[in-house]
Amino acid sequence: MRSRRLAQSIVIAVVVIAPAIGVAAASAIGLAAAAHRVAPAPQPIVLRLATTTSTADTGLLAAILPDFERACGCRVDVVAVGTGQALELGRRGDTDVLLVHAPDQEAVFMKEGHGERRDDVMYNDFVIVGPAADPAGVKGSTTAKDAFGRIAKARAMFASRGDKSGTHSRELKFWKAAGLSPTPTTALPWYLSIGQGMGETLGFAGERRAYTLSDRGTWLFMQRKLPNLRILFGGASIRENPDLDLRNQYGVIVVSRHKHPSVNAALAGRFADWLLSKATQQRIGAFGREQFGQSLFYANSDEYCAATTVRGR
Amino acid sequence: MDSILRALADPALLAIVALSFQVTGIALVIAVVAGVPLGAVVGLTHFPGKRLVTLVLYTGMGLPPVVVGLFVYLALSRSGPLGPLGWLFTPAGMIVAQVIIAFPVAAGLTQTAVEAVDRDLRLQIRALGATRWQSGWTVLREARIGVTAAIVAAFGGIISEVGAVMLVGGNIDGQTRVLTTAIVLSTRQGDFALAMALGIVLLLLTLGANAVLLQLQGRRR
DSSP: OOOHHHHHHHHHHHHHHHHHOOOOOOHHHHHHHHHHHSSSSSEEEEEEEOOOHHHHTTTTTHHHHHHHHHHHHHHEEEEEOOOOOHHHHHHTTTTSEEEEEEEHHHHHHHHTEEEEEEEEEEEEEEEEEEEEEOOTTTOOOSHHHHHHHHHHHHTTEEEEESSOOOHHHHHHHHHTTTTTSOOOTTTTEEEEEEEOOOOHHHHHHHHHTOOOOEEEEHHHHHGGGGGTEEEEOOOOOOGOOOOGGGGEEEEEEEETTTOOOOSSSHHHHHHHHHSSHHHHHHHHHHHHHHSSSOOOSEEHHHHHHHSSSOOOO | OOHHHHHHOOOHHHHHHHHHHHHHHHHHHHHHHHHHHHHHHHHHOTTTTTHHHHHHHHHHHHHHHHHHHHHHHHHSTTTTTTTGGGOOTTTTHHHHHHHHHHHHHHHHHHHEEEEEEEEHHHHHHTTTTTHHHHHHHHHHHHHHHHHHHHHHHHHHHHHHHHHHHHHHHTTTTTTTHHHHHHHHHHHHTOOOHHHHHHHHHHHHHHHHHHHHHHHHHHHOO
């Protein structure tokens, strides 16, 4: 008697649960597909661009992308993450094109065969910012390597991106050059590796009165929200930056259609060509000049350099 | 202050709010349609493995959204098993992640609500000639306060989460940006005033949605 009731219960449970899951799955797929189609009315061709927080947060992409979208009749979806994650998206074939600034990591990426082409796009520079009191005496440094050495020696608070971004890679190179081996780890009480984007790291450095390495573009963009920080090494503009090692080169990479057949490599190629064209390069160079009194990015594609007499390197 | 008012009046904000409710709304409907009946059946019947199912549902209620986001991301990635669907970085992917987060909450809390109903009531109804289905439905109605709480908890869990929608959606401007990810972006850019304003908008909208849900619960005896 008991086992029969039990069997009945199981049968009912299965008979109810299985269709419930089936209905849920079917409606999930159906409704989600409908929602997917609901967003823009006629679904345009989409180009997915994975880039760094610096190019997105400064507003550069918002300013120039509409030109490309109009020209190609497509939509550019910008996924703004750190360089490390952007490259990983490329490796997984989850993005069509990359705009990043970590030449060493880019070289590895290309060597692995994930990209079919890579070109220089633009550059700016890094600066070392920190508290006005400057406990480590960074202001008097001759080179960036010297500045990092002073910070380490004084064991002054330093905020690190810690996220495998282009900025983070450069920072690690400087620590190594300054003779810190192994490079600082989170075990050191003055080295604060927070694993976040440039904006957050600057905000954090301001709160904790710490030094940090920042690209000049994001710094200029966030400066007025950071009253506790100053540029202590790197000059007021890129022309005044005494250390060429602080130069920050951005590159565009088209993800290989060979390795990742699902990417829209043709459209990505068109995007790269457009980005490197003289007209776009001029717009890049002009961006921010009015608002900040200087450019945030300097154009230096091969095409632009050939077409103008200004040397970009 | 000026810039906040301008930002709040921006039509882009409307799109962000609309997407937040679209994604969470659809995910909630799916989770409730699948979860409430399942929870009721589990609560009302005895079967071998019931403790295990209960354990799974309870654990599911505590799933960290960012972990769900990570697994859904890997599953939907081009290199992953469901890559061909192309749902990564789209609202569809975000809905999948939120269904996974909300489903155990809806099912588990419905189960406990149903189990809390006096057993004698079921026996009484059966004695009066009700079928299994009729008695089950009556118990569910008796437990409606708890079931409403289950739906409210599921809704609250997903409207407020940021980890899963950030990883799976990518916070793409105009496509997958919702209120929570927009708040993260504003904070990242140091625009705390705007972030606060967005947070208040989210709270007010959640308040409104919950008020509606409470109304649907019906008269309390």
